[in-house]
Amino acid sequence: MEWFARLGAGTLDKLSAFGRATFVLLGAVVAKPRPLKHIPLTIKQIYVVGVQSLSIIIVSGLFIGMVMALQGYTILVDYGAEGSLGPMVALSLLRELGPVVTALLFAGRAGSALTAEIGLMKATEQLSSLEMMAVDPLRRIVAPRLWAGMISMPLLALIFSAVGILGGHLVGVDWLGVDAGSYWSIMQSTVEWNEDVLNGVIKSIVFAFVCTWIAIFKGYDAVPTSEGISLATTQTVVYSSLAVLGLDFVLTALMFGI
Amino acid sequence: MENLIEIESMTFKRGQRVIYDNISLQIAKGKTTAIMGPSGIGKTTLLKLIGGQLRPESGDIRFRGESIPGMTRNRLFTVRRQMSMLFQSGALFTDMTVFDNIAFPLREHTRLSEKIIRIMVLMKLQAVGLRGAADLMPSELSGGMARRAALARSIALDPELILYDEPFAGQDPISMGVLVKLIKELNDALNLTSVVVTHDVTEVLTIADYIYILAEQKIIGSGTPEQIKQSDSPLVQQFLRGEADGPVPFHFPAQSIEHELLGA
Numbered sequence: 099m100e101w102f103a104r105l106g107a108g109t110l111d112k113l114s115a116f117g118r119a120t121f122v123l124l125g126a127v128v129a130k131p132r133p134l135k136h137i138p139l140t141i142k143q144i145y146v147v148g149v150q151s152l153s154i155i156i157v158s159g160l161f162i163g164m165v166m167a168l169q170g171y172t173i174l175v176d177y178g179a180e181g182s183l184g185p186m187v188a189l190s191l192l193r194e195l196g197p198v199v200t201a202l203l204f205a206g207r208a209g210s211a212l213t214a215e216i217g218l219m220k221a222t223e224q225l226s227s228l229e230m231m232a233v234d235p236l237r238r239i240v241a242p243r244l245w246a247g248m249i250s251m252p253l254l255a256l257i258f259s260a261v262g263i264l265g266g267h268l269v270g271v272d273w274l275g276v277d278a279g280s281y282w283s284i285m286q287s288t289v290e291w292n293e294d295v296l297n298g299v300i301k302s303i304v305f306a307f308v309c310t311w312i313a314i315f316k317g318y319d320a321v322p323t324s325e326g327i328s329l330a331t332t333q334t335v336v337y338s339s340l341a342v343l344g345l346d347f348v349l350t351a352l353m354f355g356i
Numbered sequence: 357m358e359n360l361i362e363i364e365s366m367t368f369k370r371g372q373r374v375i376y377d378n379i380s381l382q383i384a385k386g387k388t389t390a391i392m393g394p395s396g397i398g399k400t401t402l403l404k405l406i407g408g409q410l411r412p413e414s415g416d417i418r419f420r421g422e423s424i425p426g427m428t429r430n431r432l433f434t435v436r437r438q439m440s441m442l443f444q445s446g447a448l449f450t451d452m453t454v455f456d457n458i459a460f461p462l463r464e465h466t467r468l469s470e471k472i473i474r475i476m477v478l479m480k481l482q483a484v485g486l487r488g489a490a491d492l493m494p495s496e497l498s499g500g501m502a503r504r505a506a507l508a509r510s511i512a513l514d515p516e517l518i519l520y521d522e523p524f525a526g527q528d529p530i531s532m533g534v535l536v537k538l539i540k541e542l543n544d545a546l547n548l549t550s551v552v553v554t555h556d557v558t559e560v561l562t563i564a565d566y567i568y569i570l571a572e573q574k575i576i577g578s579g580t581p582e583q584i585k586q587s588d589s590p591l592v593q594q595f596l597r598g599e600a601d602g603p604v605p606f607h608f609p610a611q612s613i614e615h616e617l618l619g620a
């Protein structure tokens with residue numbers, strides 16, 4: 099009986115959190131646009147969220163591409179199919195690893211920072227003081243960060259894939275001696291624009307939305323104390339990662355299933 | 357006398373704890389009203405209720421006759437353009453310089469050119485003695501300086517109503533005198549309405565036109581400084597003289613200390 103009551107209370111908690119999260123999202127997105135004010139703010143956030151994540155994305159992409167080429171080569175070479183290394187690396191990156199790993203890195207690098215920043219603004223009454231100045235913090239603070247995340251992450255994912263393919267070339271062609279011509283030309287003939295590239299971009303737009311939404315909501319909803327903010331930051335990373343992995347399965351099933 | 361704010365039989369609770377039990381008070385237009393009371397009694401809460409950041413359990417808070425808890429979010433934001441609040445913590449935006457902090461409300465709500473904004477900001481900074489600190493970041497200010505910068509920001513737009521939460525805390529006697537004069541001048545010259553929350557009894561008696569003293573969820577005394585000084589209420593007298601023993605409790609509600617320490 100008590101177990102049942104706790105289940106009910108837990109469900110209600112989750113539902114009300116979801117309601118608050120929707121409120122934050124709508125408050126940030128549904129409003130008369132003021133491009134002169136908001137575009138510069140969004141550009142600044144793209145710099146913070148996107149440009150400052152570039153180094154980690156490039157380094158990770160390079161190493162993942164290199165590892166994949168190494169692993170792929172040892173398997174393919176047994177069948178004399180090492181010429182297919184190019185498409186193997188490119189397809190795995192564009193369809194899966196690019197969007198997913200970028201989203202996981204983004205959650206850890208930028209999402210946690212967004213949560214902490216907004217949470218701290220709440221704790222130091224900066225959000226209240228904006229409200230008292232008749233400036234809506236949802237539009238002024240939250241919205242530019244949301245847009246910046248949505249714009250940055252798909253671009254970061256593409257950069258990740260591109261660097262990964264170069265990393266694969268580095269190991270596969272320059273080191274292990276796969277023919278450069280076949281690395282590129284088979285890749286070109288195998289990778290489809292719609293099927294592979296576009297689907298990957300759609301995935302990373304979905305991930306961008308979910309990760310940024312979780313990050314800003316967790317910050318906005320944080321208990322305004324040091325423990326509250328540290329908890330919120332952890333939750334951002336955990337929830338974003340789980341959401342990305344779960345959604346990736348669903349999206350993959352929808353896009354490539356059957 | 358016209359009232360800018362009227363609070364009518366308002367009750368407010370934090371969880372189970374009653375902070376205000378059915379209080380009523382008026383804030384006259386163009387005057388300085390002081391709110392005093394022991395720490396933790398709910399003075400900051402009262403300012404947030406007036407600003408519409410918290411909602412009363414029951415009763416009403418009216419700004420120019422219009423009910424604040426009854427306003428839509430949009431209407432509330434329109435009304436808030438006519439008020440401003442100095443937060444107890446200052447609440448400066450930590451990612452901007454002092455200059456940009458004070459320019460912020462001007463840039464948000466007016467279409468003034470940067471040149472005029474610069475003049476206005478420097479004048480406000482001059483008034484609080486921080487013109488030289490315009491290019492510092494808030495993290496580089498001392499506590500008292502941060503509060504004066506926040507004060508400059510809250511008066512930047514010359515709003516109709518200013519809610520000051522402890523403007524004098526952490527100020528040396530000289531800046532305290534300057535701030536007292538500044539608040540008074542704003543009132544006299546621009547006919548602003550000020551609500552000042554403070555513990556400094558002597559300052560209050562010089563600048564306030566009317567004083568409310570809060571304790572135990574109620575208003576325990578109110579009147580002009582003269583009336584307050586001559587009040588025969590033991591509660592008020594204890595508060596003015598700062599005595600620990602008397603009818604106003606110094607301690608947060610708790611069981612008796614003997615009980616707690618001896619675990620009986």
Ligand SMILES: Nc1ncnc2c1ncn2[C@@H]1O[C@H](COP(=O)(O)OP(=O)(O)OP(=O)(O)O)[C@@H](O)[C@H]1O
Nearest residue numbers: 370371375393394395396397398399400401402444
């Ligand atoms: N966010 C909150 N959640 C729950 N209780 C709160 C919260 N903020 C304040 N309180 C309680 O409300 C009471 C009134 O707080 P408030 O900040 O208004 O006091 P105050 O009169 O401004 O005190 P001080 O002079 O120390 O600033 C306090 O006793 C506090 O315990």
Ligand SMILES: [Mg+2]
Nearest residue numbers: 399400401444
């Ligand atoms: Mg207070």
